[in-house]
Amino acid sequence: MGQKILIVEDNELNLKLFGDLLRAHGFETEPVRDGREAVERASAFAPDLVIMDIQLPHISGLELIGQLKQDEALKAIPIIAVTAYAAKGDEERIRAAGAEAYVSKPISLMGFMEAVRSLLPEPATGESAATSE
Numbered sequence: 001m002g003q004k005i006l007i008v009e010d011n012e013l014n015l016k017l018f019g020d021l022l023r024a025h026g027f028e029t030e031p032v033r034d035g036r037e038a039v040e041r042a043s044a045f046a047p048d049l050v051i052m053d054i055q056l057p058h059i060s061g062l063e064l065i066g067q068l069k070q071d072e073a074l075k076a077i078p079i080i081a082v083t084a085y086a087a088k089g090d091e092e093r094i095r096a097a098g099a100e101a102y103v104s105k106p107i108s109l110m111g112f113m114e115a116v117r118s119l120l121p122e123p124a125t126g127e128s129a130a131t132s133e
């Protein structure tokens, strides 16, 4: 069974891009389009990693990172923040909120996968992942 990645992203194209890329590398993915559901969905899905878009409607990804990191059951899950508008100081704010890594859009696929691999201790095995479901 592949490692699980929760993807919090309101943009359908990015959600599909991240999902396709991660599944092609053997990960099981769960999309979350509405950030207001992110903490509840993380609790239910128990991901090994969270991809967090920062620019979300209704609630900021920064605030969600803070909420995840304050939750005793969820705080150990590494988070990769993704943001399109990297202004000076953004990376510091994102890291201060508790994200373990940061990738700016437009993402480099190689850089994105390197960030994922750097945070997941074991490589996903495509063979066993293919047999699940």
Ligand code: MN
Residues within 6 Å of the ligand: 009, 010, 011, 053, 054, 055, 056, 057
């Ligand atoms: Mn967004």
